[in-house]
Every structure is written in C-alpha cells, then in structure tokens.
Amino acid sequence: MSVREATYAFLRSVGINKIFGNPGSTELAMFRDFPDDFEYVLGLHEGAVVAMADGYAVASDNATVVNLHSAAGVGNAMGSVFTAFRNQAPIIIIAGQQSRALLPVEPFLYSERATELPRPYVKWSIEPARAEDVPAAIARAYYIAMQEPRGPTFVSVPADDWDRPGEPVAPRQVSRLVRPDPAMIAELRTALAEASNPVFVVGQANANAGAWDETIALAELHQAPVYAGPHAARNSFPETHPLFAGHLLWDRAPLVKTLTGHDLIVVLGAPAFIYHVEGTGPFIPEGATLWQVIDDPSIASWSPVGNAIVGNMKLAINDLLDSAPLTSRTPPPPRVRLPAPAPDRLTDAYLMSRIEAICPDDRVIVCEAPSSLDVMRAHLPMKEPASYYAHASGGLGYGLASAIGIAMAEPRRRVIALIGDGSSMYAIQALWTAVKLGTPVVFVIVNNQAYQALVGFGRLLGMGVPVGTVIDGLDFVKLAEGMSMKGEAITEASALDAALHRAFAFAGPYLLEVRTQAA
CATH class of the missing domain: 3.40.50.970 (Thiamin diphosphate (ThDP)-binding fold, Pyr/PP domains)
Known part of the structure; x- marks a missing residue:
C-alpha cells in the first residue's frame, strides 16, 4: 500500500x-x-x-x-x-x-x-x-x-x-466533547432559579453543537428573554419566538444599557463579549452577575468578568435543564417588529422583506453584506435551525463561496447568498464552481456601489466619506454571464418580486444584482 x-x-x-x-x-x-x-x-x-x-x-x-x-x-x-x-x-x-x-x-x-x-x-x-x-x-x-x-x-x-510505501491507519473512536463541570453547572442552575430577572445571550457554539431545541427549552423554562450575541455567525434561537429580544451591539456602552435591569446574564455559546468599537466603563450592568458556558477554553480565559464553564453546549444545556425547578416568572413583552417597507423605493430593507415574503421558510441564508446586516435582521428573521451562516472573523471573501459548500451539504434546502458588492469581489471566481456543479444557490448581490459599512463606521469616527470606499462601475450580471451563470439586474422595486420568483424557480445557480437605493 x-x-x-x-x-x-x-x-x-x-x-x-x-x-x-x-x-x-x-x-x-x-x-x-x-x-x-x-x-x-x-x-x-x-x-x-x-x-x-x-x-x-x-x-x-x-x-x-x-x-x-x-x-x-x-x-x-x-x-x-x-x-x-x-x-x-x-x-x-x-x-x-x-x-x-x-x-x-x-x-x-x-x-x-x-x-x-x-x-x-x-x-x-x-x-x-x-x-x-x-x-x-x-x-x-x-x-x-x-x-x-x-x-x-x-x-x-x-x-x-505519496508514492512511497505506507501503512494503513485504522480509524479509532476519539472523544470529541468535554463534559462541563457538574459542580459549576449546579451553581448556575441555582443562580437561575434564584434570579429575579435573568437573561440569556446565545452564540454560534450552540448551533455548532446542535443545541437548538435545548436552548428553546431552557429559555421557556425560565421565561427569560434571549439575545443573540454581537456578530453571531450562526443562529441559535428562533427570531420569531416570543422570548427573542434581538441582537446585541458590539459597542460596550449600548450593550450594557440593553442588559440593564437583569440581575443574571447567562452567555451560552458566545464570547462575553465581542467588541468592534472602543469603549469605557463596566462590562456588565451594576448589580448583575455573569455566567458563561462555552466550548472554547481560550474564550473563557479572556472573558473580563464573570464565571465560565467550559464544555459541550448541548451537554451543558441538558444539564441545566435536568432537575431544574419550575419558575413562575412573567414572560417579557414580545419584541415589536418593524412594519414592511413601502414598495416605492428599492432599498435593502424592501429587498429583505420581499425575500421573507416569497422564499420558503426552509431556507438557508448566507450573509456577507455588512451594511445590510441590521435591516436583514429586522425584516428577514431566522426561524429554523442551521438556517443562517456568516463569517465570524469579519474578513471578507467567505459568503459567496461558502454558500456553494453549504448547498452541497444541504441539497434539499434553498440556499440564498446575500452578498455585498464589495464582498463579492473577494471570491467572485466561485461562481464558476457553482455552475460546474449545478449548485442551486441564489446569489443576491446587494449593490450600493460602495464599501457602505465602512462609510457608516466612518460616521462613528466623525468622518465624512472615507477614502477608498466608492466601487462603482461593476456589472455583476456580465461577470456571471462570463462564467456561464444566468442572472439579471433589478433597478426598480416593481421588478423585484418577479425576479425573485424566477430565481427561486430556477434549477441551478442564479444571480440577482439588486441595485439598491438609500433609505
């Protein structure tokens, strides 16, 4: 051999x-x-x-x-x-x-x-x-x-x-999971039972462990609101659930303000916390206690406050559910959702609302459109497990290509890649692979002719339009056609629904370039 x-x-x-x-x-x-x-x-x-x-x-x-x-x-x-x-x-x-x-x-x-x-x-x-x-x-x-x-x-x-003689390697059973410390789990279980107003923050490690049902059961047991952690790369909780409270920001002061009033913060499967804006002041509200459960000991080690339990998320949440006392807490009021945008302008918010209306629920959204992320969260909620994938690193080049791999692994679900015009150019070659494989991904290029997320970030720094953020002159339909992919450009809101229906009905990969207007 x-x-x-x-x-x-x-x-x-x-x-x-x-x-x-x-x-x-x-x-x-x-x-x-x-x-x-x-x-x-x-x-x-x-x-x-x-x-x-x-x-x-x-x-x-x-x-x-x-x-x-x-x-x-x-x-x-x-x-x-x-x-x-x-x-x-x-x-x-x-x-x-x-x-x-x-x-x-x-x-x-x-x-x-x-x-x-x-x-x-x-x-x-x-x-x-x-x-x-x-x-x-x-x-x-x-x-x-x-x-x-x-x-x-x-x-x-x-x-x-490769051509040298080699010996076969027999497969072995090697444990992949770490059982969380039972004594610390018991402490956290008691803290949850005794808290007057607990809150959960969830992250991608829950999704990686397949702990969707367990997370829902834990939140419902304690009637506690659930936030997605800052820049969560996967969905771990249904965003249409009455207990879902929204997404935390990666800015320390508004994050603390959002969590104010909660005496116990339980972070499940997420860092505590990821920041992208320099901040000062406390990491959690005064009078609150933080517990983190995470599968990564390195993340547990740098968390600046609170207690950390390291182990597999599914095992940990099941342990928290085991023999947990029932609670009589009053559930928080449901989150108020934004109304659907008017169809008079082709904004990214209108685009997300029409995808939500037309695409089947059993869908997978792959997102690398940073400037459209907030409006996507507002108008295109994630309802099913394993239905959202993003880049935890923040580096561009993931979304367009990863959607192909996800569609290969999920052939029975409709995969929609929401990609910014700037992001798409980091991996535009992947369209060729999608055509060769016949992978049925709908690539939606949100074209605002700029690195718009940087423009918004510049405003936080008191700048005007930063240098190097205008990227006009790209024709994504022609780029797709050059790799034998069918596509079309949409410039008016009135043409969007018909184009989405054509894309979702098409058997192979399809590209929609949506030239969005400012809100």
Missing part, C-alpha cells in the same frame, strides 16, 4: 469523500489514480476553495479536506483560513511541498517554514519527518479538527511522499 492509498483509505473510513482544491505541481502525485468514490471540487482561487470547504464542513457536521499549493497557494488562502478558524470549521488542509531530495537546495515553489505559515489560525500543523508518517499525521489532523472547539488543521506533504 502506498502513502496515497493509505491516506484515501483512512479518509474513506471517517466519511470523507470530497476534496476541495486548487492544485499545483507539488500536489499532483496525490491525485494519481484518483479514486472513483471521491469527488474533487475545483475552485479557481485558494481563498474561495477554503471558504467552500468551510461551509460544507460546518453544514455537514464532519471534517473535509482542502488541497492547497505550497507557500503561495497557502498564502492566497490565509484570509479564508482565518475565517474558518473563527467559524470553528473542521478542515484538514493538505498542502504540497517540494520533493524531500530538493529541499536542501531551496528549490522553486517550496515552503521554507511550511508549518509556521498558517499559524496561529490552525489548531495543529505538521510536516511529517518521514513519508510513511503521512497517513498517521492526516489521521491525527482529523481527530484534532473534530475535537471541540473544532477548527482547521494543516499537513504539509512533500511531493515524493
């Missing part, structure tokens, strides 16, 4: 049969006699490749493999690797390296410090000392990627290793 055959045998044994990649010369030997039961998903840029794998891995709940070229290819992908790390996406990156015999003379297309290049945004990184160690290294990379908190791992493989 060759190293290559042993590697494919292990991947097959753990349910991996897809490789997302953009190959180079140092990777070709990996694909000699490529197995018939594997699929190679080709992307035209390494960043797009990693983002597709990120979406597929998270949505399919299993690690997947990414194939990248040595140094330059890994470098091209690093923005998406950073996002995959923040998204807790279990990805095994197998990168090429020049042949071992050439490494002493610093050959063309080699990686000088291969294991250091993706650091610190991979959980583990190795270039095996011997060719025969490669399959075992890839097996270890799989187990580490799948261990909570999940994330990408990296294996650099010299080109001549």
